[in-house]
Every structure is written in structure tokens, then in C-alpha cells.
Amino acid sequence: MTTTSRVSFAAAALAAGSVLLLSGTAFAHVSVQPVGEATQGGYATINFKVPNERDNASTTQLEVNFPIDQPLTSVMPQDIPGWTVNVEKTKLDKPLTVHGKQINEAVTKVTWSGGKIESGKFQQFPLSVGKLPENADRMVIKAVQTYDNGEVVRWIEEGKEGAAEPQNPAPVLKLTAAKGDDHHATGAKADDKNTGDKSGDEAKDGHDEASAAHSSDTTARVLGVAGIVVGLGGVAFGVASRRRTS
Known part of the structure; x- marks a missing residue:
């Protein structure tokens, strides 16, 4: 080992020892x-x-x-x-x-x-x-x-x-x-807001369902009336045909 290498090795060892010593002191x-x-x-x-x-x-x-x-x-x-x-x-x-x-x-x-x-x-x-x-x-x-x-x-x-x-x-x-209680109050407000939004959505969904049901009921009624009219027309046509035949 050359003189330069020995000096470098000694310096490195001294530095490492100093780090360990200081670290031990710092954490003790x-x-x-x-x-x-x-x-x-x-x-x-x-x-x-x-x-x-x-x-x-x-x-x-x-x-x-x-x-x-x-x-x-x-x-x-x-x-x-x-x-x-x-x-x-x-x-x-x-x-x-x-x-x-x-x-x-x-x-x-x-x-x-x-x-x-x-x-x-x-x-x-x-x-x-x-x-x-x-x-x-x-x-x-x-x-x-x-x-x-x-x-x-x-x-x-x-x-x-x-x-x-x-x-x-x-x-x-x-x-x-x-x-303080600010965080809890904020959370409560947020929960209230979320609850309010949820209630609004549920109300909206209920309104949509009611509208759909009303529309379906109206359609059924229209079709029922149309069927009755068609049926009455058929009966009148049959009576008229019988009269012509006679």
C-alpha cells in the first residue's frame, strides 16, 4: 500500500469513526x-x-x-x-x-x-x-x-x-x-348538504316515476277509448251490411 493510499484510508476511517461517535451521542x-x-x-x-x-x-x-x-x-x-x-x-x-x-x-x-x-x-x-x-x-x-x-x-x-x-x-x-368544534360543524354541514341533495334526488326520482306512471295511464286510456270507437264502428258496419242484404 502506498503512502498516499495509507493516508486516504486513515482519513476515511477517522471520518467514519467521527460520524459514528456523533451519531451515537445525538441519539443517546x-x-x-x-x-x-x-x-x-x-x-x-x-x-x-x-x-x-x-x-x-x-x-x-x-x-x-x-x-x-x-x-x-x-x-x-x-x-x-x-x-x-x-x-x-x-x-x-x-x-x-x-x-x-x-x-x-x-x-x-x-x-x-x-x-x-x-x-x-x-x-x-x-x-x-x-x-x-x-x-x-x-x-x-x-x-x-x-x-x-x-x-x-x-x-x-x-x-x-x-x-x-x-x-x-x-x-x-x-x-x-x-x-375546536369547527371541523365537526363543517362535517355536520356537509352531511346536511349531502342529505339535502340526496332528498332532492329522491324527490326528483319520485316525481319522474309518478310522471311516467301518469303518462302510461293516459296512454292506456286513449288506447281503450280508441278500441271502443273501433268496436262501435264495426258493429254499425255490420248492421248496415245486414240491412243492405235484406
Whole structure:
């Protein structure tokens, strides 16, 4: 192998390794996704996806922190075999009214511990949450991942628009706008229109059938009268012929 070939091969290997390294980093973040949609002002089930990034350690704890300025009055975890969950609440400076009931506390932290996520694997941590913010398009939920070798990774950095992604970005839950009744109203109008058109067509078909029946009845009557006239003519002709013969 020539010197030029060796240099080219080394450069290619370095580039490939860099791509793999960057790709692994990009896809190894702690993230949060809704099951279906997370609608503004509504309730949703969300999943925190936690991959294990270390080859020589296992993840043994996950802590997620909800923003106090976007208080959640209801947070219900789903049981995960081998894991213990703890939900913490904080007293609100200003009470909230939800479904006619005054709420003085909001959930600000949920911690899972006691389990293990081994190297090369991931675990999902589901929560049912609400009431989601009504005037925001996202929630930044900071997370802390702990390994059994004592290492702690804080996924708390908030990304900025137009800037590169931070090294340890915080999970972001995207919120969709609540859907109104316009679509249903439009659908109902369309159905009414279709029903009206169908009724008109049926009425038209009925009118055509009645007209056809009336025409057939008139034709039959005309033919019947014509037959009677022809019959009477034949009788008169026969009587006249008999008279001539006599």
C-alpha cells in the first residue's frame, strides 16, 4: 500500500469513526414523547426514554423535574417491575382551580430508582400528566440520570433557536393546540348538504316515476277509448251490411 493510499484510508476511517461517535451521542439523550398527542390545556400519557450510554456501568436512577411556572396538578406513574417511584409535590404561591376544586400543590419531581438499565439497553418511564399548560407550545422537563459507578449526568441544558444543540439537552415535551368544534360543524354541514341533495334526488326520482306512471295511464286510456270507437264502428258496419242484404 502506498503512502498516499495509507493516508486516504486513515482519513476515511477517522471520518467514519467521527460520524459514528456523533451519531451515537445525538441519539443517546434522555427524551420525552407523548403517547398520541399532548394537547394544550388537556391531559396526556408521556414516556421518558432513557438509554444507557456507558459500556462499564448501568443506569440505576432517573429523576425528572417539572417546571414550577407550568404546574401540573395530576401526575400518575405506571408501575414498572423492579423500579420504585416517588412523586414529590411543592406548595403553590398562587392556588389553582381545577374542575371547580382549589389546588394548593403541584407535582414538581418524580424519581425512579432500584432498577437497572444495562449497557446497550433502554427503559421507558410512563406518566399520566395534566392539566397541561394552555398558553405554551412546549414544556422543558429537566432530568438527572445516575449510574451505579456514581456518575451523574444532568440533562438540564435548554436549547436556543439558531444555536447548536447543547451537550446535555433537557427533554422537551411539545404541546399541540387544542382542536375546536369547527371541523365537526363543517362535517355536520356537509352531511346536511349531502342529505339535502340526496332528498332532492329522491324527490326528483319520485316525481319522474309518478310522471311516467301518469303518462302510461293516459296512454292506456286513449288506447281503450280508441278500441271502443273501433268496436262501435264495426258493429254499425255490420248492421248496415245486414240491412243492405235484406
